[in-house]
Amino acid sequence: MSAKIVSVAAGEAHTLALTGDGRVFSWGRGTFGxxxxxxxxxxxxxxxxxxxxRKNGQGGRPPKFVGIAAGAYHSLALDDDGSVWSWGYNIYxxxxxxxENSLIPSTVEQLQELGYPDSLADGSSIDGGQVVLKICAVKAGGMxxxxxxxxxxxxxxxNCPQQTDTGEFCLSGSLVPLPVWDFHxxxxxxxxxxxxxVVAAVSAGETYIAGNLVCxxxxxxxxxxxxxxDKENRSRPAVIPVFNEDSSWVVYEIACGAFHTAVLTHEKTYEKNIESKCWTFGLGENGQLAHGTTISSCKPEPVNxxxxxxxxxxxxxxxxxxxxVSSSGEVWCWGMEKGLGLCPDASYTGTDAGDALYPLRMQSPETNGPNFTGPVQVACGAAHTVLVSGEGxxxxxxxxxxxxxLGSGHTTDSYVPCAVMWPSLDENFKEMEGNINRDVKVRDKDGNIAEMEQKLSAAMEEIEFLRTKLTRMERYANVLHISIFRKTLDERTLPKSLQDSGVFDMRKELENVMDSADNEELVRMEMFHRSMLSSVKDKQMKRKIQEMVKECLLSLSSGRQAW
Incomplete structure (x- = not known):
């Protein structure tokens, strides 16, 4: 579970990942902490x-996080005991x-000290005692x-939407958590x-029953x-008519961009094949609504x-x-810079640098096709997108x-999905460093601290070099494996020829794949080959590759040995 990601969240230029064992990892821009x-x-x-x-006097109990959220420049994490931790930008x-800004996560004491106001606590008791406040979910956006x-x-x-004394809308910073009274x-x-x-999915009645959410x-x-x-501001929650109690659609997911909103629904039906639909509304000038135009929309419209x-x-x-993301692992993006979210100064180098007014399906490096395996969750930052697949x-x-x-160890833009370096190796290296330090203390009885520190430094440099080398080799092996087997390298499913003898019979494995491939699969293999050729700049090398592939195909058709 330490390597399994159960949730991701993306801020303006940073990403958070929550693992199955309750730890939080982060990467990206570090300003404001x-x-x-x-x-x-x-x-x-x-x-x-x-x-x-911990600001509530609970001592040194290590938290086990169960939820995360990312605002533009700040972050939140939810402990399984209900306490909320926060860090980053804090101007509002x-x-x-x-x-002040915080470079290190600390608990939100105000939340843990809050009791229910009288108007919220009517009849709320367990065995005669008042219900203890416990936070179950966190969310962040903007400020x-x-x-x-x-x-x-x-x-x-x-910096939340609030109402002035005269009843007008305003944005006002509040350090103290305030209840939204309208949902009592x-x-x-x-x-x-x-x-x-802000958009909220709220039960139509007092308790939540599947299918009775109102937006x-x-x-x-x-x-x-x-x-x-309309385009009138609202200081208090108002029901979105398309998603009211009488709607024929069931809301099950909501998301907000800077100035637009998206909602996922499915039909209120008991049929086996339930249709889902994505609705968008708000600012549309970059195609982020996928309505085929750059016109903004004041009402929810389906993405067709x-x-x-x-x-x-x-x-x-x-x-x-x-x-x-669909249940089958297909990922669609739309909006600025072909759905990548990049700002205009990114210098997109593709054939069409325009915004995507319709959904564009991402190509999966895992399968060299349209499907990612085991999709879990997608998260969007200001100008980047993160996808968790492979069941986490x-x-x-x-x-x-x-x-x-992008968490790849580089700072270059990527117009196609690239692998985030996960699982993180930092924990293993820290453990190794700790072992080396302990070894230094045991062996260094003559006071040769400086010499041992030099050795430790050299050892850590060697570890860093090996990590970089391992990363490159893993990518290289993965590309080769995908080119033959149409799926990512997994040590649990290594080819039998490699498991038994330690020698990989590429010719035999490729023959097996081609023999069992249907027409669609053969077309995909041809596309992969063409893509590989297009990346080769040297004309002589490209000619050699073409001749090699041609010879291999002829040998496969005639049954001759080619390699």
């Missing part, structure tokens, strides 16, 4: 967050404590933070927030991102460029782009790579 590593340096690879002080009080408690109440802090008597199930607007929206509505049919038989399981919005054991990223936001 958003990575939680006690410093502001960028991280090109996933690293574990540091742990700060979005951390829930202090007035604000949200939490949902075990009674289904919603709390917000930071209902259960808040999900919440999403953009730069200045509310409030905040800035300058581009129609509230989906209420997605397959009707695809059931969508994950959704997220970036600054000016949107991404969805593989991570892919694409878009802007500056500051290491």
């Amino acid at each position: 958003r990575l939680g590593t006690e410093k502001e340096e960028d991280e090109l690879l996933p690293v574990p967050i540091a742990l700060g002080e 009080g979005q951390l829930g404590y202090g007035e 604000m933070s949200f939490a949902i408690d075990n009674l289904g109440a919603l709390w917000m802090w930071g 008597g209902h259960t808040v199930v999900k919440v999403a927030c953009g730069n200045e607007h 509310y929206a409030w905040g800035n509505n300058s581009h129609g991102q509230l989906g209420l049919g 460029g997605l397959p009707h038989d695809a059931f969508l399981v994950s959704l997220d919005c970036g600054l000016f782009h949107t991404a969805v 054991y593989r991570v892919w990223a694409w878009g802007r790579g500056r500051c290491g936001v």
